[in-house]
Amino acid sequence: MTQTAVQKAATETISHQVKSNASPEMKVVDEITSAVLTASMFDHGRDIRYAGITDVLFPEGYTFVRRKLGRNITVPSVHTTEFIVDGDDGELVVEFRFIQPRIRGLRQKYPDGRWIRLSSRPFVLDGNTYQAGNEEPSEKMITTGPLKLKDLLSKKYKKVFAAKKERVEELIKDSKDKAQAMFVREVAESKIEVNVACRRLGDKEGRYKVSIRIQNVIPIKLSGVRPYNAEEVMKKSLFGAYTLVKSSKCTLLDTGNEEAMRECANLSTYPVKSSKSSDTLFSSPVIVYDYPWFEPINMTTSLKEIVADDKTLLSHMHLLDKNEVSVLKKSGKLAKILKVFRALAESTEGKVDRLYQFQWDAIQKFIKSLLKDDPGVLIIRAPTNSGKSLVFYTCSVLISVLRDDVKGTATFITFPTRALNSQQFSEMVSFFYHLNQAGINIKLGLYMGQEDDAAVKILSTQYVKEGDEIAIIERCPNPACHHDKIVATKPSENRLIPMCEECKTTLPYILLTNWETQDFCPEVVVGTPDKIVNSLTHNVYTHTLFGAPCKKCPNCGRHYPLCLKDQRESVAKCRGCGTALDNSTITRSTPRLVVFDEIHTLTGTQGNLLGHFLALLKTVGSIYDIPRGFWYVGATATVANQEELVSNLTGYEKDKQTVFPEKEEFLKKSDGSGYFVKRDDRIRHRYVIVEPLGVTTRGSVSQLTSSLHSFLDNARKMEGIVKLELAKKGLTIDEAYGTQTVYVLRKDDGRDLEKFIPDFAHGTGLRRPKVKFGSGDLSSSQLVQLNRAVKEHSLDVLLVTQIYGQGVDFPGLNIIHFFGTPRSFIELAQVVGRTGRGDVPGLVLLHLVPQIPRDEWVYQNFRYMIGDLEAHYEPTPINVANKYAISLSLPNVFHTLIMARAYEDHQMRYADYVHGRLNTDKALLKDILEEAIGVYERPSMTAVEKKELRTMAFMKAREMIVDFAGSKIETIKHLSAKDVLVPTLREKHKVIRYSEAVRYSALDGLSASGEDIVEADD
Structure with missing residues (x-):
């Protein structure tokens, strides 16, 4: 076919900058790139404003x-x-x-x-x-x-x-x-x-x-x-x-x-x-750059073959030594591990035939640490779309199976956004179905948002009616059914059990609401960091999740907190079914594992606060007599101060941190070792960097999304290169490049483009694309509807903020436009990682914003930067000794430590009582102060820093406790009215400092760093 002058220029721009090959996927991405550049170089139907934008x-x-x-x-x-x-x-x-x-x-x-x-x-x-x-x-x-x-x-x-x-x-x-x-x-x-x-x-x-x-x-x-x-x-x-x-x-x-x-x-x-x-x-x-594909190495044996019997399973667990194998055999836990891996094989059938070697070895390393009773941090280094999540939820189950000192809620899995938590929760449902079918009684709970949030109401027992669809669970986990509609059953007013509409399979071990998760203390809780932190530091009644003593109903399984005024009575009544609960029903959860993805995204005050509250979780555990030692599993890319980052976040120094695979183990070597292969014949992402000329960035994004939408629409109808070559891969255009994504840094830009793109397309004679904007403001129902629209290929352009930027995986989201350079290179890598996850490369279009220094630097240094992107990741500045972050979290920490005493004395829930008790009980006050200081102290702190910390803690304790005097309401209501507590890790918040300087007698005899506290003006 004869090319026009514009098409020739586009072809030359591509062919001089990247190496092509005859593979179907390369022909497709070349054709789409050519369409993008042709539309950006010269358009016959437009005047100087939009005729050419590059x-x-x-x-x-x-x-x-x-x-x-x-x-x-x-x-x-x-x-x-x-x-x-x-x-x-x-x-x-x-x-x-x-x-x-x-x-x-x-x-x-x-x-x-x-x-x-x-x-x-x-x-x-x-x-x-x-x-x-x-x-x-x-x-x-x-x-x-x-x-x-x-x-x-x-x-x-x-x-x-x-x-x-x-x-x-x-x-x-x-x-x-x-x-x-x-x-x-x-x-x-x-x-x-x-x-x-x-x-x-x-x-x-x-x-x-x-x-x-x-x-x-x-x-x-x-x-x-x-x-x-x-x-x-x-x-x-x-x-x-x-x-x-x-x-x-x-x-x-x-x-x-x-x-x-x-x-x-x-x-x-x-x-x-x-x-x-x-x-x-x-x-x-115009910059065109192809980023190579790093492919995980598969195991030589399928997962089904590995789990044929316990002997075969053990033969593949090559990282376990003889003593560890002996412990598994003698304890009878080998049979349980076998059931876990069989459930994993059944839940991933049709999607995963063989595990990647790094997945299998990472799980083995975690098993070793459990058997050795050697708590620490396991950091998994692997590219996006390599299957780290499978390691996460397998480890979350194994700790409950292998540890005798673990019961109730043992694991918190936290992802940075609600959208990602929802998606990962949905993927885990099938695994937990097969676990329970195999006789491993284990529950999974979803935990995010506040009960009055629009995002949470959709899953509340108050709003969900019998027969309503539970859209967050995508399909029936029963392999004989796989129906795509799950509905609600309500055996009682405050109970919500998912059920398959078709085969009537019920999932009583899947807890969808915050109230149910708090009441039933599932072994694994999937939730946002904000929700977990808020629950730990604001709500005394949710401490059943964090190890507080409670009574477990033998009939319905609900947990009754022992911080109520009847805590001294030998019998209580289950709030769900009315069953009498005597002292033989007393139990407690033992949280021992926290799983978090993308550690390197935790920066600044957000990361500092999370580090404080993770340490607080361990401190609360010690108050509730939970066995010491916490495990952490996470994923991170290489950052300049990884050891320092992980230490600040978890409290574990280098000797307790295991990074897997190590840098020298990453790529496959000639001797066969290594976990990933760099594919020279395949690309993961194609980057196209455009500096909008003569128009704003909004104009550039609107023109190229509209033009590309028109091109793909025509390609669906014609037997052209894109359609024919994708057919060779067994794909349709919708499956490969069905929806364009536009990533914006600000919600205002997303709302603006949601209206502007369709109007722009219509004004230039193109068919209006269907455009939707997804942000953190959407309810769970709206998120589910948006997810469904993407999966069903009924959406042309998806505008998003960070809600889809970290970890969400949808087929067909392989074209992404950036409205300006993201705030960090880590963010850039995470968002780009949402594309190119299947059989076709992702097309990444970066529309630079004029006169923004960061955008100008990226343009001038792009190939140098992208060729070694990890080396350009910003050193993540987390420092739990940061005074500003400590000043923010100290009220939360003190309140949590006070609440924890309510399980011994229920009146510690009330502000005036706390004032009187701590004014007379000097030993208790000292314990609380020392525990609060212990949350922040690290071995690396200097003597001066420790002294300053103690002084800050004493001053904050005085401020809070003095102000409690005369307040007959609960401490949480009192502090909320003062707006003192940090409500979230992310949102802006103000801190009210008390100006009144009053000497508090119980503090007079205590000292900070060996010296008496000197009264000073605030």
Whole structure:
């Protein structure tokens, strides 16, 4: 098929920057990339505002005018390209290629013989319609003769290339053969200045830096209201512009190395050695980059074969030593492990045949630490979409199966967003179904949001009726059914049990509401960090999840907290079924494991606070006599201070941290060791970086999403490359590239684009795409509906904030647009990781925001940065000794430690009683203060830091306890009214400091760092 001038420019932009191959997926991504670039370089149907939004060189006069207007748009008239070469006898030939609009004007002949220019409205003559507009542009190229590097040292090359206006007239005659109208096809004159300079680099023999400056110096008429003539600018702009430098007798050096980054400054271009020839440099404003695929190595044996019997299972557990194997056999726990892995195999049937070797070995490492009673941190290093979640939920079950000192709620699994928690919870339902079918009685609870949140109401027993759909569970886990509708059954007013609408399978061990999770203390709780922290530090009645003593109903399984006024009575009544609960029913949960994904995303105050509250969780456990020792399992990418980060977060120093696989174990070696293979024949992501020219970033995103939507819509109807090549992979367009995602940093941008994109498409003659915006403001019901729309391919463009940025996996979300560079490179990697998770590469389009320093840096350093992205991850600044973070969390910590005493004395729930008790019980106050200090203390703290910490703790204790005096309400209500407690790890909050300085007698005899507390003004 013959390509247009614009398509040729797009093809060249791609083929010079990436290596292609004949695989179906590469043909598809090349075709889609070409469609993107064609739409961005030149559009026949639009004026100068949107005709081209990349690769444009505007006339310098227009650039001057736009700068004076001060709008936040980029209108360059200059391309500057700099690079380094080796070779004293080197010669260079510079080719500048571009396309120039061919304008079709229409004139009508008046009776007096004058030709009058018509507007762009259609002109009808003898039933035929004629219209002015843009035609296929004209291909142009200017070239220099061979330029010797030595000659350029003494005198730079400068030349102006000018071309006259091209004009063709075509008469339009009526039925009587008389000329009535005339087409005037015109290509404007051009004037391009080329400068080439060279200088020797330091004392390096034969090393030169070459600078090429190309400028559009054509004069334009600066007239009209704007004040410029839009058609004049259109005609005299150079679209799809790029530069080729062909070298001989010298060597072009890599443009992405540190020397090039240090010595060269490129303006509106990004040079790269051509993938077609090592002697050619390609320089374009558009960056195209292919990121390779790192593939996990499969086990040689299928999971079903491994779990054939206990002997076979043990033969594959090669990391366990003889003593550990002996313990498993003698304790009878081997049979339980076998059941766990059989349930895993059954729940993943059809999706997972063989585990990846890193998954299997990571699980073994966790088993070893459980058997050795060696608590610590297991950090899993693996790319996105490699199956870390499978390790998480397998380990969460194994701790309840293997540890005799664990019961009730043992594990908290926390993901950063509600959307991700919901999705992971849904995926775990099948696993827990098969576990219970195998006789392992284990429950799974969902825990997120507040009961009055719109996001949580949809799953509340108060609002859900018998027969209502439970959309958060995607399908029936019964392998004989797999029906896609789960409904609610309500055996009692406060009980909600999911049931398959088709086969009537019930799931009583799946707890969907916060109240049920708190009441039934499931072995595994999946929830947001905010909810878990809020429950720990705000609500005394939820401490049954964190180890507080309670009574468990032998009939319905509900837990009755022992912090109520009847705590001294030997019999209580179950709040669910009324069963009498005597002292023989007393029990407690033993939380021992916290699982969190993407540790490196926990930054700043959010990370500091989480570190405080994880330490508080252990402290509360010790108050409730839970066995000491906490396990942590998480995932992280390489960060500069990983050991320090994990230490601040968990309290465990380096000797208790296991990173798996280690950096040297990551890639497969010649001896067969290693866990991942870098695939040279396959890419994971294709990046396309565009700097919007002449429009805002909103305009750039809107044009390319609309154009790409139109392209994909047409591709569905035609037997073209995209459809045919995907069919070879057994995929449809919807399955591979069904929905475009636009990632925004601000909710305002998302709401704006939700309205603007469809209107933009309609205004340019394209079919309106279906666009939805998903943010943290959506209820669970709305989230489920949005998820369903994506999975059913009924949504064209999905606008998202971070809610979908970390961990959510949907087929068909393989095209993502960034509305500006994310706030961190870690965030960039996480969001990009949502694409390219299947059989086709992800297409990542980064629309830069003009004049934003971070965006400018990314543009100028992209290949250098993306080639080693992990090395550019920001050192995550978590420091639990941070005074500001301590000042925020101290009220929560004190309140939690006070609440914990309510399980011995129920009146500790009330503010005035706490004031009186702590004013007289000096020993209790001292215990609480020491426990609070212990939450923050780390071995690495200096003596000065410890003294300052103790002083802060004493001052905060005095402030709070003095203020409790005379307040007859619960402490939580009192502190909430004062707005003292941190409500969340993320949201902004204010802290009320008490100005009253009152001496508190119980504190007088206590000391901080060996010295008495000195009364001071707050």
